[in-house]
Amino acid sequence: AQSVTQPDIHITVSEGASLELRCNYSYGATPYLFWYVQSPGQGLQLLLKYFSGDTLVQGIKGFEAEFKRSQSSFNLRKPSVHWSDAAEYFCAVGARDTNAGKSTFGDGTTLTVKP
């Protein structure tokens, strides 16, 4: 069965600092990988996704993520954080042998941005 681990429950960074959110997955083959963001009281919005090809993927709002097969990781990065990035971030993995919409989510990382 597929699974996702987000080791950091809560991260605090200063505005303008760089950000890296960690995600490790477990899946028997090359997975589909996603990062979603959730603002308070809202649904989730897709930031970026990896299906195949270039292992460095670009997303919305200046985010990027790198798929590292050897480390089973898909870490999310942003070079300079803005106060509006404060939210909860979820990594998700979808199986290739079935509907990728049956995604398994990590428990989430809450990002706080200090002024």
Add this chain to the structure above:
Amino acid sequence: DAGITQSPRHKVTETGTPVTLRCHQTENHRYMYWYRQDPGHGLRLIHYSYGVKDTDKGEVSDGYSVSRSKTEDFLLTLESATSSQTSVYFCAISDGTGSSAQGTGELFFGEGSRLTVL
């Protein structure tokens, strides 16, 4: 924004009562899902649908049933609500798997339905 509407957005009910949550989409997407979100647990899949009248269980389906009589509507029913079903419920839709022939596989979420069972 994807056209997904959940109703009701907030509901308080008592243990033992039936509850139905509705998800309505205007995107004509084939796949629809119900997730629940609880602190420390991320999102967990309850049930999903891959077409009209085609549904299957997710990882936390006990105590829940679903129905999909039209492409645009996916109903989640709690036959007899319990306090452990207090949660925020999210509907999501997808246009298919990640293969290029079938769509992106990404999920589009509704804004959630907060259910409190007293």
